[in-house]
Amino acid sequence: MDADAAVTPPGPEEHWDVVVVGGGPAGSAAALAARRSGASVLVLDRAEFPRDKVCGDAVAPEALDVLTGLGVDPAGLVEGHPPVPRLSLRSPGGATVDRATHRPSYVVPRAVLDGRLLAAARAAGARFRRHTVRTVATDPDGVTVDGTVRAGVLVGADGAESVVRRALGLGSNRDDRLAVAIRGYAPELPGQAGTQVLVTTEQRWPAYAWSFPLGDGRANVGYGELVSGGATRALLVEGLHRLLPGVAPGPLRAHRLPLSTGRPRLPGGRVLLAGDAASLVNPLTGEGIFYAVLSGALAGAAAEAGPAAGAIYRAAVRRRLSGHLRSARLASELSRWPAVMDATFRAASARQRVFDDVVALGLADGRLTGRTLAAAVRGLAAGGR
Numbered sequence: 001m002d003a004d005a006a007v008t009p010p011g012p013e014e015h016w017d018v019v020v021v022g023g024g025p026a027g028s029a030a031a032l033a034a035r036r037s038g039a040s041v042l043v044l045d046r047a048e049f050p051r052d053k054v055c056g057d058a059v060a061p062e063a064l065d066v067l068t069g070l071g072v073d074p075a076g077l078v079e080g081h082p083p084v085p086r087l088s089l090r091s092p093g094g095a096t097v098d099r100a101t102h103r104p105s106y107v108v109p110r111a112v113l114d115g116r117l118l119a120a121a122r123a124a125g126a127r128f129r130r131h132t133v134r135t136v137a138t139d140p141d142g143v144t145v146d147g148t149v150r151a152g153v154l155v156g157a158d159g160a161e162s163v164v165r166r167a168l169g170l171g172s173n174r175d176d177r178l179a180v181a182i183r184g185y186a187p188e189l190p191g192q193a194g195t196q197v198l199v200t201t202e203q204r205w206p207a208y209a210w211s212f213p214l215g216d217g218r219a220n221v222g223y224g225e226l227v228s229g230g231a232t233r234a235l236l237v238e239g240l241h242r243l244l245p246g247v248a249p250g251p252l253r254a255h256r257l258p259l260s261t262g263r264p265r266l267p268g269g270r271v272l273l274a275g276d277a278a279s280l281v282n283p284l285t286g287e288g289i290f291y292a293v294l295s296g297a298l299a300g301a302a303a304e305a306g307p308a309a310g311a312i313y314r315a316a317v318r319r320r321l322s323g324h325l326r327s328a329r330l331a332s333e334l335s336r337w338p339a340v341m342d343a344t345f346r347a348a349s350a351r352q353r354v355f356d357d358v359v360a361l362g363l364a365d366g367r368l369t370g371r372t373l374a375a376a377v378r379g380l381a382a383g384g385r
Contacts, residue, residue: 019041023047027157041127044130052111056287066293077120092202102359154272177279178227180231186218188213188218257286259279259283260291260328269307272313275292276292
């Protein structure tokens with residue numbers, strides 16, 4: 001273990017320009033962005049890296065674009081994991097679409113991806129310490145972590161159960177704005193190579209199962225639904241096997257997904273929230289890595305503003321994501337009617353441009369376009385006949 005990663009108590013007079021809580025994609029992106037302005041950066045995480053993280057492991061090309069802008073070589077991040085150029089979708093009513101995406105995605109286990117991202121942040125000059133954060137206190141001149149570490153700006157990138165978010169007095173998402181999912185690893189489905197698979201049915205809707213190929217004969221498989229639906233572990237396991245019959249995953253782990261439809265107003269001042277801590281999870285797909293690296297990058301860039309960092313970060317997120325987040329909210333509400341999903345998937349099967357719109361909305365920062373809405377309306381009318 002490197003000396004700066006050892007489990008040691010911080011010094012009594014320790015001062016950093018930026019302290020990042022959480023060493024995942026959002027935290028590493030924040031550290032990389034802050035280092036580009038020359039800030040001293042300390043990343044704190046309760047885990048030693050590499051470590052597993054419950055996730056679908058799918059990395060959209062737009063996430064890699066953000067990291068490229070931070071000076072990270074995307075080829076090094078995905079090394080050993082081939083591109084996944086196709087996406088197969090099945091709607092609640094059984095409409096299917098299987099097409100090549102505009103650009104391929106990658107499926108990289110989080111133990112690998114997060115370890116590589118944190119290594120990139122450390123190579124850029126950020127320091128890392130294994131430490132469990134318990135208290136955060138703000139004052140006009142800075143932020144104090146656990147009574148000993150002082151930061152000019154603190155970035156909370158510590159996930160769905162964020163200590164930093166709680167310190168700001170922000171509660172958890174409502175159950176109808178919170179999903180829960182299980183995930184494991186299993187052999188690829190027959191004929192799945194190079195294709196991400198998403199399967200839904202009307203039973204317990206909205207919910208879906210996935211199988212994302214790693215490129216070594218295995219796939220990341222899982223199933224998720226809203227907490228408000230009364231999800232239990234037994235129901236999640238049953239849903240996985242119902243939608244992906246014959247799948248034989250190893251140990252299954254669960255995680256919660258705070259959806260963007262329940263995100264809090266971002267705070268001002270010296271404490272920023274990024275990624276899952278800010279409830280930045282796509283309500284349609286549960287995708288969070290793109291949001292994590294983008295919000296982390298914006299937070300790290302804003303950190304040099306000190307007491308104005310929160311206001312600058314909030315404005316940057318609004319400029320970059322507000323239109324997309326409004327579209328995702330509307331699409332999420334419309335998707336409550338399975339017939340709308342059926343019509344949209346039929347339209348995506350018929351037209352590549354509609355398919356591309358759907359993928360961009362669910363995996364990156366796309367908008368709900370007039371083209372897609374019109375195609376869905378036509379599909380609903382045709383279904384009615």
